[in-house]
Amino acid sequence: MKGAGLRVLHLGKFYPPASGGMEAHVRTLARAQASLGAQVEVLCANHSVDGTGTSHEFHGRSPTREEWDGPVRVVRLGRLASVARMDVMPSLPFVLRRALARGVDVVHLHVPNPSMVLALDAVPRLPAVVVTHQSDIIRQKVAGALFRPFEWMLYSRAARLLATSDAYVRGSSLLSTFKSKVRVLPLGIELDAYLHPSAEAREARARWTAEAAGGPLWLMVGRLVYYKGLFTALEALVHAPGRLVIVGEGPLAEEGRARARALGIEDRVTWAGYLSPEALAGAYRAATALWFPSNARSEAYGLSQVEALASGLPVLNTAVPDSGVAWVSLHERTGLTVPVGDARALAAAARRLVEEPGLRERLSRGAQERARAEFAHDVMASRSLELYAEALGRQPVAEERSDASVRHVAGGR
Incomplete structure (x- = not known):
């Protein structure tokens, strides 16, 4: 060996x-x-x-x-x-x-x-x-x-x-x-759990799909710390349809809830906390896209992007200078990349994913191809x-x- x-x-x-x-x-x-x-x-x-x-x-x-x-x-x-x-x-x-x-x-x-x-x-x-x-x-x-x-x-x-x-x-x-x-x-990462979701993951997918109530389901995964761009995501939701599911815990959780209330989107945000691997795999499968609006080089890569790609989930990420974020998920190949801290651009990318015929399907195929080849x-x-x-x-x-x-x-x- x-x-x-x-x-x-x-x-x-x-x-x-x-x-x-x-x-x-x-x-x-x-x-x-x-x-x-x-x-x-x-x-x-x-x-x-x-x-x-x-x-x-x-x-x-x-x-x-x-x-x-x-x-x-x-x-x-x-x-x-x-x-x-x-x-x-x-x-x-x-x-x-x-x-x-x-x-x-x-x-x-x-x-x-x-x-x-x-x-x-x-x-x-x-x-x-x-x-x-x-x-x-x-x-x-x-x-x-x-x-x-x-x-x-x-x-x-x-x-x-x-x-x-x-x-x-x-x-x-x-x-x-x-x-x-x-x-x-x-x-x-070990791709199999995302490429071929388990029965538990498929059941979780059904639950998340029901929570979306027919609209787009946006997913954000990671610790709630400054460089993850939580507030950018919440501001983007003001200008985008659907529900945002936030998976993770961290020091900005309470401030994030307060910001959601102030923006008037509290009823369209689900604070999921930590999810089991099966529940998370189901969420990736149910979502319309992963939102990954990181804002600093502290975010050097983003493994949740890789998990999303393996699940066939397009990624909406940011062009963090001198970081690997936009290399992991490539603009127009596996997702869409927007400027750092630009909530309106993130919302526009989300709307484009919903409104442009065939776009999400093309990016989904590219996502899984890249996951298999590189990760x-x-x-x-x-x-x-x-x-x-x-x-x-x-x-x-x-x-x-x-x-x-x-x-x-x-x-x-």
Whole structure:
């Protein structure tokens, strides 16, 4: 098997059932690598005090838990506190040293993840380090500037830096500094649940379709944080027909409800909170389009876009500068792209999707074709193992071949 004998230690921030794109990616990649023969372990913070729930928010001290997710060993480290989005985990240095002592070929860090960056900086000798750089620190400018030397220290030691798209590399000063180490590895998912929905998902689809009451059903999926563009979506609904279903939880939920009331659309918004995978798959199948109006480079990619594409659901996204958002779902091929923060343009795109004959059907076909070609989890895992081999010097790769491979993975032909 391709990964036979390879020992991989992933350092994530959290792990499902904690919600979020990075969390889902770590799980998908770890399990897919294990299926290819690698020995895989994950270290992360324990998001939950009692072992339940999906929220990242700190609600009190959590214990350390060790468990198996199929073939993947998962160690959830107890949190004592969370300060400026940095999780305080007293056992991290000891558990990390213990994991490394068991034998590790590749340490794969997923960032932003300040606690793990500091922990690795403190280890004098490390195996090959690979970093998936999902996002720069955008909004927390002071914290970002103070933390930059620690990032720089680790990135200079890393063997490879993985970006999720070429577009994000161009806009990241940190990645540009270490450009010779950068490779592009788009995030993939297990497509089957979306390509071939289960009986439970089909039942959920029927329920969501009934809730739409014959009109368009717009879907928005993700944590309710500043860069998701929640208020843009609510303002767009004023100028578009149908119902908006908002899937997710987060700090802007109450403000969002107040904004919906002020805009007079409260009765056309469903706050669904966290949905089970089956209910979400059903929602993707019932919806007219996914609204993805992100407004900052903190949104580097958007895995919910990939889930929508696999479901045959067109995406209405935004042209976030130097982000991969508009690369994941392509304008006029798998959805429509509008300017950042432009609620009227988002509403116009939604109306066009409803009113223009054949448009939604054409975009739906293109969506599933792109999902199959670019975002399958096994393709991602196989490519990640190739990049590990390159980093370890086990597979000499000429620069010309490497560049061509990166372009192919990123979809540029």
